[in-house]
Amino acid sequence: MELVKWPFLKQSWGIEFERSEGAYLYTKDGRKVLDAAGGAIVSNIGYGREEVAEAIAKAVKNNSYILPPFLTPEREALLDELREYWLPSHLTRIHLSSGGSEANESAVKLAIQYQNSRGKPEKNIILTRSLSYHGTTLNMSGISGHQARKRGLESYVPKPITIETPYPLRCPLGKYHPEAKDYYLDDLKKTIERLGSNNIAALLMEPINGSSGGAIAPPEGYWIEAQEILRANDILLIADEVMTGFGRVGSDFASNLYGIEPDILIAGKGMGGGYAAIGGTYSTDKIADSIQNAGYEVMFHTFAALPQSCAASAEVLRILREEKLCERVNPLGDKILQNLYSEIGQHPNVAEIRGKGLLIGIEIVEDKNSLIPFDESKKITGQIMQKGLERGVFLYPGGTGTYRDIICLGPAYTIGDTEIKLMVEVLRDSINDVVRDN
Ligand SMILES: Cc1ncc(COP(=O)(O)O)c(C=O)c1O
Numbered sequence: 001m002e003l004v005k006w007p008f009l010k011q012s013w014g015i016e017f018e019r020s021e022g023a024y025l026y027t028k029d030g031r032k033v034l035d036a037a038g039g040a041i042v043s044n045i046g047y048g049r050e051e052v053a054e055a056i057a058k059a060v061k062n063n064s065y066i067l068p069p070f071l072t073p074e075r076e077a078l079l080d081e082l083r084e085y086w087l088p089s090h091l092t093r094i095h096l097s098s099g100g101s102e103a104n105e106s107a108v109k110l111a112i113q114y115q116n117s118r119g120k121p122e123k124n125i126i127l128t129r130s131l132s133y134h135g136t137t138l139n140m141s142g143i144s145g146h147q148a149r150k151r152g153l154e155s156y157v158p159k160p161i162t163i164e165t166p167y168p169l170r171c172p173l174g175k176y177h178p179e180a181k182d183y184y185l186d187d188l189k190k191t192i193e194r195l196g197s198n199n200i201a202a203l204l205m206e207p208i209n210g211s212s213g214g215a216i217a218p219p220e221g222y223w224i225e226a227q228e229i230l231r232a233n234d235i236l237l238i239a240d241e242v243m244t245g246f247g248r249v250g251s252d253f254a255s256n257l258y259g260i261e262p263d264i265l266i267a268g269k270g271m272g273g274g275y276a277a278i279g280g281t282y283s284t285d286k287i288a289d290s291i292q293n294a295g296y297e298v299m300f301h302t303f304a305a306l307p308q309s310c311a312a313s314a315e316v317l318r319i320l321r322e323e324k325l326c327e328r329v330n331p332l333g334d335k336i337l338q339n340l341y342s343e344i345g346q347h348p349n350v351a352e353i354r355g356k357g358l359l360i361g362i363e364i365v366e367d368k369n370s371l372i373p374f375d376e377s378k379k380i381t382g383q384i385m386q387k388g389l390e391r392g393v394f395l396y397p398g399g400t401g402t403y404r405d406i407i408c409l410g411p412a413y414t415i416g417d418t419e420i421k422l423m424v425e426v427l428r429d430s431i432n433d434v435v436r437d438n
Helices: 050-062 073-086 100-117 138-143 180-195 222-232 254-258 285-294 307-322 326-344 380-390 417-437
Strands: 017-021 024-027 032-035 093-097 125-129 161-163 200-205 236-240 264-267 279-283 350-356 359-364 396-398 406-409
Touching: 032 417, 050 073, 050 307, 073 093, 073 307, 093 100, 093 285, 100 125, 100 138, 100 200, 100 236, 100 264, 100 279, 100 285, 125 180, 161 180, 180 200, 180 222, 222 236, 222 254, 326 350, 326 359, 326 417, 359 380, 359 417, 380 396, 380 406, 380 417, 406 417
Parallel strands: 125 161, 125 200, 200 236, 236 264
Antiparallel strands: 017 024, 024 032, 093 279, 264 279, 350 359, 359 406, 396 406
16 A cells, blocks of 8 residues: 655645755755745745754753743743834733644634623624634634635534625625725624624634735725724724734734734744744733633643744844845835736736735636636646646645635745746746646
8 A cells, every 4th residue: 555655645746845945945856946935925034044043952952841831031032022023012912822723712712701701701703704714723724714624624613603805806896896895894894783793702804815815905994994893893803914924914914004903913924934833812911901800711832932932933033123124025025016917917817916015816717807717626726836846936825715726925035036037937837837728
């Protein structure tokens, strides 16, 4: 019997990477592959930075493991970095975990505990959005709006209770409809009215969709008005910035771009830049104090806030800051978009090229006018990814199954013109190869 070595389910890409450096991955058979997606939109400073390796080594020697609630120099350095330079000033409390899914679970627990601590146990619905991804735990799989990632689990996981994700390209009123914002706000209002605001704890949302939709941003003004509606109805706003956080969309957080103040904010991915398995759940004093006063526990994960993870994350954030890498994000993103418009802007199978900063999505369809996608069985994104790899570029597949065939770009903030040219040309050629054969 054939040994399926890695990963758990057999895959067709047949490629083995030996090492990585900067924005490139190197295969075992000696090829160089540009990582146009920073892994899973994770690597913001690029791979193989010596300073981070040294910070990790130093931390392991000093404190290889210490129970998460105890303060250590490595933890303190990260907490200081976060509070001083990154977090919105109203988010003063920090809970650390080992990644985005765990951090989202913690956020939901805080929201529910907070409502209970206020004597409102009936406020226990966590609203999510029709297109969304919040992680791979059972609860996050259930409440996310991502069909493909919960197949075979539907009978077990919680059912999502959702509002519509604003999707200007596919607004039911019409493509880029001028009243799209009001349409989607109306959907939020009606959902709250139908469920009863006294039953809703929070809305968990990605301010800009990650891989579930590939950089779908709502119409101008949507989030600020949505926040007003939520506040008027005593519903918490939880911003999942696992993908958008730490400079990825051209601002420290997407919430800053939209002028909103989430009650709880979640980060992961870029927080450790791929050097640490780390996630953060950040909340207000008001929420933490209320939970504390009620006598509830906020339990840690055994491997949360590992000293070496904290040291890696603090060093990644210091590099981002001192090398002013976040300032590169918008100009680089604009350049990629310009290149994409000129190479595939008129392509009959490209429905939309969209993005903020270095989170970019390209939506592929069978028919540009009707926006009808290719049949799901064709796995167009998978094929494009495969062609990209063969041509020396890793492209990240997005979409939920229902809305599909979205290619995501999210490279390191350190790339230059050579990388931009290469990723756009390979994407163009890979799309052409695949649509020609389908
Ligand atoms: C927006 C968002 N939230 C949560 C997660 C889950 O994070 P993790 O895979 O680190 O558990 C992801 C991962 O892709 C994500 O993009």
